[in-house]
Amino acid sequence: MRHLLSAGDLDLTEALLVLDTAEQLDRAIAGRDVKKLPTLRGRTVVNLFYEDSTRTRTSFELAAKRLSADVINFSAKGSSVAKGESLKDTALSLEAMGADAVVARHWASGAPERLTSWVRGSVINAGDGTHEHPTQALLDAFTMRRRLRGGEGDLEGLHVAIVGDVLHSRVARSNTLLLRTLGARVTLVAPPTLLPLGVERMFGDPVDVSYDLDSVLPTADVVMMLRVQSERMAESFFPSAREYSRRYGLDVRRMGLLPDHAIVMHPGPMNRGMEIAADVADHPKRSTIVEQVTNGVSVRMAVLYLLLGGAE
Amino acid sequence: MILIRGARPYGEDAVDVLIADGAIAAIGAPGSVAVPDDAQIVEADGLILLPGFVDVHTHLREPGREDAETVATGSAAAALGGYTAVFAMPNTEPATDTAGVVEQVWRLGSQIGLVDVIPIGAVTVGRKGERLAELGAMADSAARTTMFSDDGSCVSDPSLMRRALEYVKAFDGVVAQHAEEHKLTVDAQMNEGAVSARLGLKGWPAVAEEAIIARDALLAGHVGSRLHVCHVSTAGSVDILRWAKAKGWDVTAEVTPHHLLLTDDRAEGYDPLFKVNPPLRTAADVEALREALADGTIDCVATDHAPHSTEDKETEWAAAPPGMLGLQTALSVVVQTMVQTGKLDWRGVADRMSVAPARIGRIDGVPSSDGGPAGPNGGHGQPIEVGRAANLVLIDPDATWLVAPSELASKSRNTPFAGFTLPARVIATFLRGTPTVLDGALAATAGATA
Numbered sequence: 139m140r141h142l143l144s145a146g147d148l149d150l151t152e153a154l155l156v157l158d159t160a161e162q163l164d165r166a167i168a169g170r171d172v173k174k175l176p177t178l179r180g181r182t183v184v185n186l187f188y189e190d191s192t193r194t195r196t197s198f199e200l201a202a203k204r205l206s207a208d209v210i211n212f213s214a215k216g217s218s219v220a221k222g223e224s225l226k227d228t229a230l231s232l233e234a235m236g237a238d239a240v241v242a243r244h245w246a247s248g249a250p251e252r253l254t255s256w257v258r259g260s261v262i263n264a265g266d267g268t269h270e271h272p273t274q275a276l277l278d279a280f281t282m283r284r285r286l287r288g289g290e291g292d293l294e295g296l297h298v299a300i301v302g303d304v305l306h307s308r309v310a311r312s313n314t315l316l317l318r319t320l321g322a323r324v325t326l327v328a329p330p331t332l333l334p335l336g337v338e339r340m341f342g343d344p345v346d347v348s349y350d351l352d353s354v355l356p357t358a359d360v361v362m363m364l365r366v367q368s369e370r371m372a373e374s375f376f377p378s379a380r381e382y383s384r385r386y387g388l389d390v391r392r393m394g395l396l397p398d399h400a401i402v403m404h405p406g407p408m409n410r411g412m413e414i415a416a417d418v419a420d421h422p423k424r425s426t427i428v429e430q431v432t433n434g435v436s437v438r439m440a441v442l443y444l445l446l447g448g449a450e
Numbered sequence: 451m452i453l454i455r456g457a458r459p460y461g462e463d464a465v466d467v468l469i470a471d472g473a474i475a476a477i478g479a480p481g482s483v484a485v486p487d488d489a490q491i492v493e494a495d496g497l498i499l500l501p502g503f504v505d506v507h508t509h510l511r512e513p514g515r516e517d518a519e520t521v522a523t524g525s526a527a528a529a530l531g532g533y534t535a536v537f538a539m540p541n542t543e544p545a546t547d548t549a550g551v552v553e554q555v556w557r558l559g560s561q562i563g564l565v566d567v568i569p570i571g572a573v574t575v576g577r578k579g580e581r582l583a584e585l586g587a588m589a590d591s592a593a594r595t596t597m598f599s600d601d602g603s604c605v606s607d608p609s610l611m612r613r614a615l616e617y618v619k620a621f622d623g624v625v626a627q628h629a630e631e632h633k634l635t636v637d638a639q640m641n642e643g644a645v646s647a648r649l650g651l652k653g654w655p656a657v658a659e660e661a662i663i664a665r666d667a668l669l670a671g672h673v674g675s676r677l678h679v680c681h682v683s684t685a686g687s688v689d690i691l692r693w694a695k696a697k698g699w700d701v702t703a704e705v706t707p708h709h710l711l712l713t714d715d716r717a718e719g720y721d722p723l724f725k726v727n728p729p730l731r732t733a734a735d736v737e738a739l740r741e742a743l744a745d746g747t748i749d750c751v752a753t754d755h756a757p758h759s760t761e762d763k764e765t766e767w768a769a770a771p772p773g774m775l776g777l778q779t780a781l782s783v784v785v786q787t788m789v790q791t792g793k794l795d796w797r798g799v800a801d802r803m804s805v806a807p808a809r810i811g812r813i814d815g816v817p818s819s820d821g822g823p824a825g826p827n828g829g830h831g832q833p834i835e836v837g838r839a840a841n842l843v844l845i846d847p848d849a850t851w852l853v854a855p856s857e858l859a860s861k862s863r864n865t866p867f868a869g870f871t872l873p874a875r876v877i878a879t880f881l882r883g884t885p886t887v888l889d890g891a892l893a894a895t896a897g898a899t900a
Contacts, residue, residue, distance in 0.1 A: 224761065224764070224765055225765055225766055226764050226765070244766070245768075246766035246767060246768040246769060247639075247649060247650040247651050247720070247767065247768065248649065248650075248651070248719075248720025248766065248767050249720075249766045251719060251720050252720055252721075252765075252766060252767075266650070267650050267651075267768070268650035268651075268652075269649060269650030269651075270650065308650060311648070311650060334646070334647035334653070335642050335643065335646075335647065335653060335655070336642070336643040336644035336645075336646065336647040337647050339644040340644045340645075340647035340648040341648060
């Protein structure tokens with residue numbers, strides 16, 4: 139594996155390798171006073187961010203630093219065409235500086251894949267447009283495995299409901315791909331306007347889709363709430379925040395429909411009161427939202443390690 | 451004088467063809483045509499002879515984007531593709547929306563002399579879709595522009611579209627509509643379907659094309675005008691066209707070579723070489739388009755040759771402009787998709803690439819320099835018979851070639867067929883008897899003198 143562009147790039151063996159490596163690295167770090175491993179000393183990781191995302195950038199930065207890599211943050215906001223340097227020229231510059239890995243966040247779907255034709259180093263997709271965000275899917279699977287499967291093996295038989303703005307969500311696409319690889323069953327839940335046309339066949343084998351959250355919750359082991367941007371209202375994807383919240387928000391009543399063991403996830407940042415009620419987000423037993431952030435660092439360490447160090 | 455020896459008109463029995471004074475002077479069995487001493491001999495054993503191709507949809511980019519294409523480089527690509535006439539779309543900078551600009555483009559084309567360049571006039575001022583451009587002035591100009599389009603944009607306003615359709619009747623004009631309901635395609639990047647869902651690219655739904663075609667066909671029927679539909683791309687559009695033609699309405703349509711061959715899964719990899727408007731569609735659409743071209747529901751092939759500079763295309767998918775080169779690959783793609791599949795014979799190819807587009811563009815009449823109906827642009831899409839203008843193309847049907855972008859004559863490199871091995875090659879092209887292409891390369895004497 140040279141790049142990580144899509145969660146679909148990983149077969150079951152590779153996906154388990156990433157998750158198992160993340161567990162090992164997590165344990166190796168946990169036992170140390172100085173939370174740092176020497177594994178990637180002398181390697182250079184560039185965080186190339188065309189979109190603001192303090193959370194993802196910080197997580198990658200921490201992951202790289204914990205493996206002793208040198209980290210450069212390169213923020214290039216806006217359209218490459220409208221303003222300044224082209225994506226290709228930026229890529230060639232990074233290549234000339236000797237980047238071993240480029241962690242790319244971009245507003246345009248497919249931009250990280252375009253980068254791979256111009257740089258020799260590994261490209262890691264840290265979220266591209268409305269396409270994918272594979273490390274988010276990995277940290278989500280890691281979290282589910284720890285909570286529900288004792289931190290090992292696959293996710294065979296698990297039922298995961300992904301709820302919200304699937305149309306614009308890179309998290310939903312990556313999660314659907316990875317969870318299916320790991321043996322889980324995914325149901326996408328959204329108002330029809332927020333599902334892409336062709337969603338049922340978008341990954342070949344049919345994807346389960348529902349417009350009715352209440353009917354899905356009683357069999358869900360995991361419910362993953364997606365961020366819904368309120369500006370979608372202006373484009374008539376739904377009439378109002380209130381109506382959205384009533385029909386698709388996870389409140390305390392709906393949480394009560396879940397089986398006892400079920401967990402509640404959210405990739406952040408949350409709109410409290412919109413797609414998720416505060417009492418649900420902060421629920422001590424079910425909510426994994428803070429854990430997901432912690433696990434993100436371990437999973438990204440594993441990805442960097444396997445792409446940069448594991449090959450040697 | 452030129453003697454073409456042993457060519458097979460429409461793929462039929464071999465003949466010798468004598469060309470004199472820009473016209474076909476004699477046709478006879480091989481060896482039967484008397485050869486004047488000073489005749490230039492073109493050996494055409496095994497080659498197919500067709501009327502020169504006519505493209506009713508070309509972007510030459512001049513004036514304004516001479517870095518991407520010029521009338522000169524586009525003319526060269528056209529001649530090498532077997533074309534003797536191309537219609538230049540008006541989305542230039544400035545837009546080709548006045549008599550002055552159409553004459554400028556037309557004169558450039560005739561000075562270069564590789565192919566007749568007939569400017570298409572903009573329907574609306576600046577192609578903004580707000581008020582009619584001076585269509586009559588363009589029709590009366592030296593260029594004799596009678597085809598009008600805001601291509602790249604749709605004439606969205608139904609009332610304005612109706613007026614345009616009506617107004618051009620006065621000079622037997624036609625409105626060529628880029629059918630796209632813009633409100634359904636805001637930021638659209640590719641065909642809307644399972645592939646766009648997976649790739650996270652905003653969808654361009656088939657209905658955005660079909661809704662406008664249905665509306666415009668109804669308008670054309672209502673006011674009794676001629677409508678031409680640009681680059682039809684969906685099976686649903688074919689159904690609507692079939693229905694409109696069954697009503698007896700004067701509706702014609704074109705399909706591009708790329709829509710006859712490529713499908714939307716080419717977007718995987720996000721290489722903007724495959725980004726085009728309307729977008730590449732599904733295999734079912736491709737099949738419907740081929741059937742429609744075969745049965746005449748779609749009248750002709752048009753390239754939508756759309757050069758873009760490398761820097762404009764070597765970027766993020768969403769940031770790249772839509773469009774593909776087409777002039778030099780059109781015949782080969784038509785042979786692969788229509789001839790090799792048994793859907794069209796060579797007479798069919800001649801009809802869809804020459805006769806029908808010449809008729810739609812009204813350049814099939816007798817050319818005249820004194821203001822006759824075809825103006826100076828006539829003589830295209832003619833039958834191969836004595837007395838007709840010698841606008842001809844010679845094709846090697848058995849050749850195959852590897853498409854190498856750097857070897858194309860266009861100033862740009864954005865062919866989606868790079869690396870494809872395609873059948874059939876243009877060996878020679880004759881514009882009013884003057885060879886513009888010989889032995890598959892631009893003729894040394896071509897251009898400037900014509």
